[in-house]
Amino acid sequence: MPETTSLGSGGSAYWTVGDDIADTAAPDGPIETRWDRRKFSAKLVNPANRRKHTVIVVGTGLAGGAAGATLAEQGYNVIQFCFQDSPRRAHSIAAQGGINAAKNYRNDGDSVYRLFYDTVKGGDFRARESNVYRLAQISTQIIDQCVAQGVPFAREYSGLLDTRSFGGVQVQRTFYARGQTGQQLLIGAYQALSRQIDAGAVEMHPRTEMLDLIVIDGRARGIVARDLVTGKITPYLADAVVLATGGYGNVFFLSTNAKGSNTTATWRAHRRGALFANPCYTQIHPTCIPRSGEYQGKLTLMSESLRNDGRIWVPKQKGDTRSPDQIPEAERDYYLERIYPAFGNLVPRDIASRAAKYQCDDGRGVGPGGLGVYLDFADAIKRMGEDKVREKYGNLFEMYERITGEDPYKVPMRIYPAVHYTMGGLWVDYDLQSSIPGLFVVGEANFSDHGANRLGASALMQGLADGYFVLPPMLGNYIASTKLGSVSLDDPAVTSVIGEVTGRLGRLLEINGDRTPDSFHRELGELIWDECGMGRTEAGLRKALARIPELREEFWRRVKVPGDSGELNQSLEKANRIADFLEFGELLCIDALHRAESCGGHFREESQTPDGEALRDDEHFAYAAAWEYTGGAPVLHREPLQFDYVHLAQRNYS
Amino acid sequence: MNLTLRIWRQRGPEDRGAMVTYELADVSPDMSFLEMLDVLNERLILEGEDPVAFDHDCREGICGMCGMVINGQAHGPRDRTTTCQLHMREFADGDVIDVEPWRAAAFPVMRDLVVDRSGFDRIIGSGGYISVVTGSAPEAHSTPVPKPIADAAFDNATCIGCGACVAACPNGSAMLFTSAKVTHLNLLPQGAPERESRVRDMVAQMDEEGFGGCTNTGECTVACPKGIPLTSIGNLNREYLRALTKR
Numbered sequence: 001m002p003e004t005t006s007l008g009s010g011g012s013a014y015w016t017v018g019d020d021i022a023d024t025a026a027p028d029g030p031i032e033t034r035w036d037r038r039k040f041s042a043k044l045v046n047p048a049n050r051r052k053h054t055v056i057v058v059g060t061g062l063a064g065g066a067a068g069a070t071l072a073e074q075g076y077n078v079i080q081f082c083f084q085d086s087p088r089r090a091h092s093i094a095a096q097g098g099i100n101a102a103k104n105y106r107n108d109g110d111s112v113y114r115l116f117y118d119t120v121k122g123g124d125f126r127a128r129e130s131n132v133y134r135l136a137q138i139s140t141q142i143i144d145q146c147v148a149q150g151v152p153f154a155r156e157y158s159g160l161l162d163t164r165s166f167g168g169v170q171v172q173r174t175f176y177a178r179g180q181t182g183q184q185l186l187i188g189a190y191q192a193l194s195r196q197i198d199a200g201a202v203e204m205h206p207r208t209e210m211l212d213l214i215v216i217d218g219r220a221r222g223i224v225a226r227d228l229v230t231g232k233i234t235p236y237l238a239d240a241v242v243l244a245t246g247g248y249g250n251v252f253f254l255s256t257n258a259k260g261s262n263t264t265a266t267w268r269a270h271r272r273g274a275l276f277a278n279p280c281y282t283q284i285h286p287t288c289i290p291r292s293g294e295y296q297g298k299l300t301l302m303s304e305s306l307r308n309d310g311r312i313w314v315p316k317q318k319g320d321t322r323s324p325d326q327i328p329e330a331e332r333d334y335y336l337e338r339i340y341p342a343f344g345n346l347v348p349r350d351i352a353s354r355a356a357k358y359q360c361d362d363g364r365g366v367g368p369g370g371l372g373v374y375l376d377f378a379d380a381i382k383r384m385g386e387d388k389v390r391e392k393y394g395n396l397f398e399m400y401e402r403i404t405g406e407d408p409y410k411v412p413m414r415i416y417p418a419v420h421y422t423m424g425g426l427w428v429d430y431d432l433q434s435s436i437p438g439l440f441v442v443g444e445a446n447f448s449d450h451g452a453n454r455l456g457a458s459a460l461m462q463g464l465a466d467g468y469f470v471l472p473p474m475l476g477n478y479i480a481s482t483k484l485g486s487v488s489l490d491d492p493a494v495t496s497v498i499g500e501v502t503g504r505l506g507r508l509l510e511i512n513g514d515r516t517p518d519s520f521h522r523e524l525g526e527l528i529w530d531e532c533g534m535g536r537t538e539a540g541l542r543k544a545l546a547r548i549p550e551l552r553e554e555f556w557r558r559v560k561v562p563g564d565s566g567e568l569n570q571s572l573e574k575a576n577r578i579a580d581f582l583e584f585g586e587l588l589c590i591d592a593l594h595r596a597e598s599c600g601g602h603f604r605e606e607s608q609t610p611d612g613e614a615l616r617d618d619e620h621f622a623y624a625a626a627w628e629y630t631g632g633a634p635v636l637h638r639e640p641l642q643f644d645y646v647h648l649a650q651r652n653y654s
Numbered sequence: 655m656n657l658t659l660r661i662w663r664q665r666g667p668e669d670r671g672a673m674v675t676y677e678l679a680d681v682s683p684d685m686s687f688l689e690m691l692d693v694l695n696e697r698l699i700l701e702g703e704d705p706v707a708f709d710h711d712c713r714e715g716i717c718g719m720c721g722m723v724i725n726g727q728a729h730g731p732r733d734r735t736t737t738c739q740l741h742m743r744e745f746a747d748g749d750v751i752d753v754e755p756w757r758a759a760a761f762p763v764m765r766d767l768v769v770d771r772s773g774f775d776r777i778i779g780s781g782g783y784i785s786v787v788t789g790s791a792p793e794a795h796s797t798p799v800p801k802p803i804a805d806a807a808f809d810n811a812t813c814i815g816c817g818a819c820v821a822a823c824p825n826g827s828a829m830l831f832t833s834a835k836v837t838h839l840n841l842l843p844q845g846a847p848e849r850e851s852r853v854r855d856m857v858a859q860m861d862e863e864g865f866g867g868c869t870n871t872g873e874c875t876v877a878c879p880k881g882i883p884l885t886s887i888g889n890l891n892r893e894y895l896r897a898l899t900k901r
């Protein structure tokens with residue numbers, strides 16, 4: 001592959017280039033039958049033999065909850081973990097807007113093919129066609145499964161399911177449960193999981209955190225975990241390990257992710273040999289509540305479903321400080337409707353976020369620090385009445401009011417983009433198996449289906465597709481086709497991982513420095529937001545890459561972690577996660593530096609069209625970047641992407 | 655604003671706890687209650703003290719992980735608001751604020767403001783589900799559900815499992831929590847086949863966990879951040895009687 005810039009993708013002091021890789025698990029031939037053919041070629045485990053096999057599932061979000069429940073139903077012994085006090089509290093609970101499925105109940109032209117097409121295009125041609133097609137196919141089964149579990153989706157007066165449209169598409173294929181779809185779907189999965197826990201088929205360990213992966217003879221055979229109440233470190237062994245540990249958005253410190261969301265499980269697996277793919281694909285969500293002060297601990301999303309009825313605008317005049325009701329219609333710029341007449345306020349997230357940033361950079365932002373734009377419901381209230389608006393968005397409006405003290409029925413909301421989702425993750429093949437045999441990765445933790453940008457309402461779909469439908473047969477195939485020797489707890493590989501884990505916790509406690517863990521997290525987050533956030537430049541990334549190692553060094557010299565390791569110690573939990581973010585953040589910036597093109601959520605300012613849109617470079621970058629850990633400069637492995645069905649084209653939403 | 659905080663400190667389940675007083679200056683009214691505690695904890699760490707342990711995760715009022723008794727009220731003074739969504743503008747300069755963990759026999763304190771609510775999970779595991787093996791579901795539209803029923807099921811399904819109802823109840827009863835789940839699932843046609851066993855098993859588990867009985871004080875619904883109504887408890891009682899007579 002030729003180089004694109006003086007830096008290009010050909011390597012630099014920051015990385016080296018290794019061999020290309022390929023996804024050898026996906027069948028070729030007609031895309032419509034690939035998944036059927038893959039399932040048919042998969043080996044099956046005799047139901048009577050399944051209980052002889054133990055599977056570890058780390059995480060109880062939509063992906064992990066669905067996987068654990070399903071594997072247990074099928075007869076496997078499941079040992080499952082989450083760091084919250086109950087599996088029901090995984091971060092998936094917070095998803096608001098909805099879940100996509102190609103049911104075409106509206107007869108509005110939707111189909112599996114269209115969902116596939118929209119997802120590949122929305123992902124800016126950086127996802128695998130095979131995976132995306134399978135996801136679209138499975139989407140319809142997910143809705144059936146969830147309805148049967150009692151998930152109370154919104155219904156119409158006919159008693160049939162209601163749907164709405166969601167960012168970046170023109171069909172109404174999003175199923176929802178008021179503004180808390182994630183909660184309802186997760187409770188469905190949690191209940192199915194609870195049933196299996198009660199039946200003794202799942203051994204559930206809440207308040208237990210995986211701190212490392214055990215690899216024996218090249219295969220994932222277990223994990224080392226810490227009981228967050230007693231501090232006890234315990235190894236758990238199994239025939240296969242499934243990571244369902246969510247995304248790494250909290251590397252930015254401020255994000256819409258739950259406070260505990262972290263990258264420790266995936267980063268530790270990466271250090272043990274799992275390739276990490278496309279870490280620079282991060283999604284900045286356009287509709288979040290702007291931050292209010294230095295003390296801010298996290299950001300809150302306002303569901304993007306609000307963009308269906310709310311209109312986004314800023315004052316035409318720079319630095320206009322009048323209150324919004326004092327700004328006449330003619331002096332408002334509904335910039336999304338103006339620039340993208342076909343999609344208007346419903347353009348994909350990356351486009352909406354960047355457009356907001358430009359308005360604010362240009363001095364037209366509103367609210368404290370000029371870091372906000374209006375999302376106005378006045379027209380919607382006029383059109384459908386306040387009651388209808390309340391029915392659709394009541395809980396979101398309430399949440400906004402609680403946080404800001406302002407009433408959005410009267411005053412337009414103020415919104416600003418915030419980190420929300422991470423498309424990158426551990427590299428997996430079509431079977432969802434990582435580059436370590438026996439290590440499977442599902443949900444947001446993998447990199448599989450969304451390319452460089454995820455469409456709204458597609459993460460829930462992917463998490464449940466992975467957990468309920470894709471992982472179980474592929475995990476069975478691995479177990480049926482692999483001769484696994486027995487391993488014991490006194491295997492040197494096990495004891496050495498335990499030694500490393502305890503050693504590291506001990507070191508964190510010994511430093512006894514003069515800075516809090518959070519102060520490092522904040523500083524790292526700010527640096528990455530500034531240099532590797534909505535807009536990225538070579539100079540900025542180099543700056544971040546110079547600073548991160550210094551910050552890491554400072555962390556290991558100056559962090560102060562009170563208490564000890566044999567007790568409930570939330571500072572120690574945090575510090576340990578931050579230590580991993582400090583390593584991971586560097587890979588994030590390296591990936592962003594190497595990808596000298598713009599695509600989806602990755603916007604390199606050097607690579608844009610004359611109108612300021614993301615400019616892809618398909619000739620040089622139509623691949624997934626899978627990074628290998630070395631301890632020094634990481635090695636880049638490219639997985640070339642092929643587009644046989646969806647014609648590679650520049651995205652155009654105007 | 656400047657505040658005086660009196661916070662329950664207890665090192666472990668076996669230790670005796672006590673209220674400890676902290677003065678906190680320059681609190682912004684726009685801070686959330688948990689951000690205010692974050693600020694206190696940052697200071698405590700630098701002063702070489704153990705920070706106050708408290709549970710939280712989403713900070714959006716939906717995961718149900720946070721929860722403390724603030725000035726005697728579960729989740730504090732604001733209606734239908736979890737602790738994480740409570741903001742300091744509800745308080746005034748000079749206020750003294752008492753912060754304690756959920757207090758209930760079935761929720762032992764593990765450290766400071768952190769309690770063990772695993773009894774809730776076991777109640778759900780005893781019957782709070784619809785048994786449907788993955789992949790066996792019929793087409794979603796094969797059973798229409800009238801909108802009023804779907805909406806009522808949804809309203810009950812919004813319970814976040816925080817435990818405020820138990821903490822607020824003088825008897826430490828889990829009736830509101832259990833009734834929300836029974837009502838959600840028993841209302842739906844999909845939940846009908848397990849209707850009787852569900853309510854019987856969940857009530858039995860509730861008793862086994864050591865939650866108290868219900869004497870209709872109604873404190874639970876006042877404290878509930880999701881507005882689960884007392885009528886759900888009425889419904890649970892009806893479902894229970896119905897199940898007993900059907901046995």
Ligand SMILES: Cc1cc2nc3c(=O)[nH]c(=O)nc-3n(C[C@H](O)[C@H](O)[C@H](O)COP(=O)(O)OP(=O)(O)OC[C@H]3O[C@@H](n4cnc5c(N)ncnc54)[C@H](O)[C@@H]3O)c2cc1C
Binds near residue numbers: 445
């Ligand atoms: C505010 C918000 C709203 C959203 N709205 C939508 C939406 O409307 N539609 C949509 O499709 N998507 C939405 N998303 C995205 C979507 O919610 C997530 O991508 C998805 O829920 C992730 O699910 P998951 O199962 O992969 O991981 P998670 O739900 O994040 O679960 C991770 C699990 O792993 C566990 N875990 C992590 N690390 C460890 C460890 N080291 N040891 C033990 N356990 C560990 C956690 O305890 C948890 O159980 C939203 C996201 C946010 C932040």
Ligand code: SF4
Binds near residue numbers: 813817819830878880
């Ligand atoms: S019923 Fe209300 S108070 Fe009780 S657990 Fe559910 S949400 Fe919390």
Ligand code: FES
Binds near residue numbers: 709711713714717721
């Ligand atoms: S932290 Fe999730 S509800 Fe308060």
